[in-house]
Amino acid sequence: MTTTASSTTPAVEVHDLRKAFGSVQALDGLDLTVETGQVAGFLGPNGAGKSTAIRVLLGLLRSDSGSARLLGGDPWRDAVALHRRLAYVPGDVSLWPNLTGGEAIDYLARLRGKPDKRRKAELLERFELDPTKKARTYSKGNRQKVALVAAFVSQVDLLVLDEPTSGLDPLMEAVFTEHVREAKAAGTSVLLSSHILSEVEKVCDTVTIIRGGRAVESGTLDDLRHLTRSAVTAVVDGDPSPIAAMAGVHDLATTSNGAGTRVTFDVDNSEMGRVLPAISALGVHSFTAQPPSLEELFMRHYGDELAADGVPTSGDGADGAGKHAASSRAGAQ
Amino acid sequence: MSAVTAAPPLASAPAARGGTTLTGTWSLVRFILRRDRVRLLVWSLAIPALYLASLGEYTAMADDPEGMQARAALVQTPAMVSMTGPGYGTDDYTVGAAVSNELVLWMVLALAVMSILQVVRHTRAEEESSRSELVRAAAVGRHAPVVAALVVVLLVNVVVAALSSAVLVGAGLEAVDSVAMSLGVAMSAMTFGAIALVASQVTEHSRGATGLSMAALGAAFTLRTIGDMQEQHGSWVSWLSPIAWAQQMRAYVDLRWWPAALGAVVIVVLLFVASTLASRRDFGAGLVPDRPGRADALPSLRTPAALVWLQQRMALLWTALGLAFMWFATGTIVNQVGAMTESLANNPVYASVLGSGEVTKAFVGIIVLYAALGAAAYGIVAALRAKTEEDAGRAEYALATPVSRARWLGANLGVTSAGTVVVLVTGVLALAGGAAVAGTEDVTFGEVTEAGLLFLPALAVFVGLAAALFAWIPKATSLVWLLLEYTIVVALFADLFHLPDWARRISPFWWVPDPLTAGVDWVHVGGLCAVALVLFVLAFAGFRRRDVATK
């Protein structure tokens, strides 16, 4: 890596960033940091401002106020120099219709100045992409694959990926995850935006959750888990009902179960230390505790809104939810 | 769900029921009318307004019978025949005869352009942008988008015909002839709408479809020019042109309806062809299936300019070839100018004004002007592709690579400018070549070429204006077409409308010297260069500082 300053300064450093499109406040005091060499998740529903933030970082949009630094440089002034050291996968990839996928990949790699034929072949195979088709015949997923191959083919200091897997099937998502890990191992910093929680959970060291153009939560996955609950299932000898009264315990339910009593409940992780001795005092036959998925974290931030809109919370359904969320927010301001 | 946000008016329409391929046509028609209300309103009012303005001039002229006969003589000169009609009623040139002989051509051209753009915009372009994929997936039958586009074009043409008839009758012209002529104009224009529909099936890109249809329009223009120059009232060559069908109705002179029927028949045939072609291809695809392309880019594809060139070269090739062919054909009739002049020589009006050599030069001058207008249109289309790139999100993608704003815009404008020069130069050389082949002695190859090249600075002004608008007011980029339309009006109608000098000076072409009939004023040439330079500088300065539009 051509890292000089970047080993000390963060790869991305955004502070109090604001950007309005007319009356829509797309970014409303955003803070975001990606440490060098880390994979940072950038999570939020559609319309939260993820793409806007990324475009400011790429020098495509000019922010209204606040500061943004990228690889130690100014995203607007030093755009060309910075772009040599990064690769970008847009959220909605549109390619030059009369170029083939292979040609588009070569063109983009050559602009960055480090084409590598062998690596391109390898990536094409891994992503199962036919490079001889004209771009206009590619599906959304295939266009995304072209952009991903074009991004992974160059050795760069920073990958900026805007919802890169929204058109990929689960098999390809796994391939993608693998390459992000590989890039991280090679020292590349990654900013990965998504509204799909599982994808962020798989690869990210840190997560920033954004809503209404503002970070509402940020930290390592572990940090964020402190904010939520674990789901506990245990089979015990004694009567578990006193546990229901303990602070931090929710939704306790019991069923009798041959050998003893089966009990399930949620517990705030911060209270786990006090709940555990109480359970073991009851004589434990079996015990499982599930860590919260980001899905649950997400539900805590957006649950009310999603429920109010009556929209399913995962996959493409969130598309509509995001639009609703964006408009209701704009209306509230 | 997405379609709901993309097209609100559709969502509320009860189109989802029923199962025919035309389901939802009316809601689409309403949707198009709503979306295009401004542009359609402008078209619908501009044409009747043009009639109104011209009628004022003709009526004033008619007060002086000698003036009217002088005009009749003038419109039979070769240069004027190319921009008017077959010359019916020139023996007794009434206001009606003048309207029918001189205006029909331009009304057909304008409405044909409207029809072509409107059809392509709502069929091929819509498919290309995948917006209509959403519409189709939503609640709309398979043929509904095409039928809706045609219905709107028909509607606008009918409204224009009705308003125009009202204006003409209001000015005291015969009602039957007025209605017949207006309907004839609408029919000819619709023919080009139908041609555009066929072109949309054959090509894969809206630009290709527009280009092909405009080429057909250009060919129709050339055919009727050649035919009308070969014989008074047109030879059989004229009849190959749908434009001539409206002119040959002889409105206000000796009205006949059947030429309009030609248009109707041809339209039906074209619609049949289009629907047959459409059923043979996949949605979004052209008729010619895609072959596998290169897995690796050629070594030359490594700069933004190389990419722009790759995207524009086919359009350039076909435009340059098509126009060159057209101008060459026109060049070969230059020697007939002399003959025409002789047959008119006993008319005192020009015997006193012009000699044979001057008449030929005036004619060539007009054709050079047409060639320059063609090149200007190409330059604008090519310049506007930067906007297409941005709207499609490809500018965003390209500018996230180590390509500066200046380099990206420079690549677009460089290739565009070079292409514009090529179109002009090949066109003018073809014209000069055609004239030389025909053996004319009234103008030399060099004179024609010089007259053509002098248009280059003015063309740079058009490209520069498109670029400056793109950089500063991207939404208004296509306003550059207004300048071209205005330039056409000034070039062809300035005298008829008695435009004051200051109004003529707005046209970049007004400043272009004509070495065929006058000297070369290098100050004007320099002035045009300066304006173009300023516009280019503005473009680069503006594009550096603005947000890149994103999808």
Ligand SMILES: Nc1ncnc2c1ncn2[C@@H]1O[C@H](COP(=O)(O)OP(=O)(O)O)[C@@H](O)[C@H]1O
């Ligand atoms: N070019 C634009 N013009 C107007 N509004 C925009 C533009 N780009 C984004 N927005 C608005 O800004 C908000 C944030 O959008 P975006 O950054 O695309 O969100 P995300 O990427 O998180 O889905 C949305 O409300 C969106 O409608």
Ligand SMILES: [Mg+2]
């Ligand atoms: Mg986005």
